[in-house]
Structures are given as C-alpha cells and as structure tokens.
Amino acid sequence: MVGLSTNIGAARIDCRQGERYVYISYLTLTYTKPRAGEKMEIHLNITFPRVPCELLTLDVMDVSGEQQTGVVHGVSKVRLSPVSEGSVPIERTSLDLHAQDDSAKHMDPKSYCGSCYSAPAPPNAQKAGCCNTCEDVREAYASNSWAFGRGEGVEQCEREGYGERLDATRKEGCRIEGGVRVNKVVGNFHIAPGRSFSNMNMHVHDLHNYFDTPVEGGHTFSHQIHELHFGPKLPAEVVGKWSDHHHDNPLDATAQQTDDPAFNYMYFVKVVSTSFIPLGWDVKSSSALHTAYEDMVPLGLHGYAGHGTIETHQYSVTSHKRSLRGGNDAAEGHKERLHGSDGIPGVFFSYDISPMKIINREARPKTFAGFLTGICAVIGGTLTVAAAIDRGVYEGSTRLKKLHQR
Secondary structure (H helix, E strand, C coil), X not given: CHHHHHHHHHHHHHHHHHHXXXXXXXXEEEEECCCCCCEEEEEEEEEECCCCHHHEEEEEEECCCCEECCCCCCEEEEEECCHHHCCCECCCCCCCCCCHHHCCCCCCCCCCCCCCCCCCCCCCCCCCCCCCCHHHHHHHHHHCCCCCCCCCCCHHHHHHCHHHHHHHCCCCEEEEEEEEEEECCCEEEEEEECCEEEECCEEEECCHHHHCCCCCCCCCCCEEEEEEEECCCCCHHHHHHCCCCCCCCCCCCEEECCCCCCEEEEEEEEEEEXXXXXXXXXXXXXXXXXXXXXXXXXXXXXXXXXXXXXXXXXXXXXXXXXXXXXXXXXXXXXXXXXXXXXXXXXXXXXXXXXXXXXXXXXXXXXXXXXXXXXXXXXXXXXXXXXXXXXXXHHHHHHHHHHHHHC
C-alpha cells in the first residue's frame, strides 16, 4: 500500500515537472542599446470637422535635418460633410481643385507658356519654365515664400475656377489617415493650414485662406484622434496572444474642442522601442531581420512582416494647448501664466526617442536538461522516502510480533 501511494505521489510530481517544461511563460526585460540609422512608422487617423481637406497640410521634420513637407504618399484625406450634417464621409471621389478638364485646351500646348507672375517656375511644372496650371503657380509662389490666396488675378486659377471650388468646400471637414516612415530620431510632425515653405530658415505656412474665410466663426482646429501609434498596427490574433503585455495607445479616442481659429495644440510624446519575441527567437536575430528588410517591406508592415517577431513602440504623452492671441489664464485662476502671441494654428506632435527598449519574450520556465534533472531528483527522493517508510513499518511490525509472543 505504501509503495502504491508513493508511486502515485511521484507520478503527480513528475506531471508537475512536465507542465513546467511544456508551459510557456512571458518575460519582460528592459535594456539600453541605441542603434543608428533605424526607421520607424507613424500611423494616424485624425478628424478635423471644421477644416476642409484643401487647407490641411501634413509636414514631418527631425533633428537630422530631413523634412517631408506636404506629405501625400501613404496618407489619405477623406472629405467629411459639414458638422450640421453629421460630419459623415462624402462619397469618395478625387478632390481635384485644379481640374484637368479646365486646363487651357483651347491653346496650343506646344506654344502656350503660362506666366508664373514674377516667381521662378517650379521644377515639377508640366512644361519646363512655364506655369500652365493653377497648381504650377501655387508651387511657384510657395518656392518664393509668397502668400497665394484664392488666385484672384491669376489667369490659370480663374480659368480653372480654383476660388469657387475652394469656397464650395469651406464648410466641410476632413479626416487624415495613413502612415509615414521617418528616421528614428527626435522630430515632430504637425497638421496645420496652408501650404508650407521655408522663409529665412524658418518653417512657415500660408495662412491667408485659413483666416480669410466666408464661414461664420471661421475654421477651427477642434479634432478627434481616432488612432495614433508608432510602429505597425498589430492583428487581433497577435494582440490576443500578448494581451497581458499589450500597451494601449494613450492618445486613441482623444477629442479636443475650441471655437478660436487661432489655437494651437501640442502633444509631447516619449517613444519606447518594444519587441515581442516568440519561442525560437532571440533579441539580436529579431532586430537584425527587421533592420535588413526595412527598406523593402511596404508601408504599414515595418516591424511586423509575419515572421513571428514584432518590433514596435509604446509611448507616453503630455499635452499643452494655448490661444495664439496671447494673454493669460486668469479665467482658470492662474493669471501669472502668460502666453505668447506667436505661432501657427494646428495640431503638433513632438516625439522623443527613449534609449531604453522593452523586450517581451516567450520562454520555458525549465529547459529540457533541467526537466530531466528534476525528474531524476523527484524519483530519487521518492524512493528514499519510500524506503524509509517501508523500513519503519517493517521495524514496527517486527516489534509488535515479539511483544505478542511474550
């Protein structure tokens, strides 16, 4: 009986050893190892209910000196109906304020050369050295740091009906969605009105059409951030697998309201690299794989290409908002807090890259060698205890027999 119960106990302990070997635990490690030349992706989905798509510009810049102005690749602008009509997406058609149907077809394309109105012709003009379309003239003005307006007095824009088309969209809203790939260094991206250009080494925007508007109350930068994440958007099955370690993006579902056209929102973001590494992978091989293919994978898959490992980012954020008209916060009980009267209306995101990296990895609590050692130790201990019990029972029964014989 003792031998049977002992064997059952040993079997149970061996099962526990087996479970510890088969069971996969999730470990979180942190280490510091900055890498040079890395890239990362920024994915956003933000609604601006009181600014039409034509007036919004997305610019990206970083401390390395790289600038992406008027980003369009990888980013879509979705026209929204006016707020009074529910801000629902308008039937998706290409919004072209410079319709090709209205180009100068009546003129000989070989001989016609539109004026650039004292500005240098843009390098991407349809015809070298000429401004044959309204867009060419706008590009020429931007390259010369000139404000453009509605195109009054510009023959190309009046022919294309640029001003009328712009006014027809004034009450609309806009949703900007998509992603951009940037250097993994300190930088910022912002969504502001008007075309951007450099003036005396300063980044400025043409705000003429934003402030000079027939819309009652003007345009405002009230906005809702539906999504903002750094790195790939993970599939549901991946998020479920790492559910205990998934870090929500803190700016998702953030809404801000203002009635002041001259208002500025700033978000200061601290980005932390994060890896999710399954069994069979290590930190170096995961990082090397994604770095090697970062220029080959399409936008949206950088950091997650279905190989099993995931290289993404978490972030924390603080925010600040202010009116560009200056003044103080006396209404909030802080009259000592003063605001400057300069700046650009819009939504600005300044991001800083942490040198730390968080690694979430799958691991077995026991190695196979440890598993075998544990089994041997359990069996040896069980036999030793069984022998001691058997010896005690035998000695006790022997003494009882001798007492009865007396």
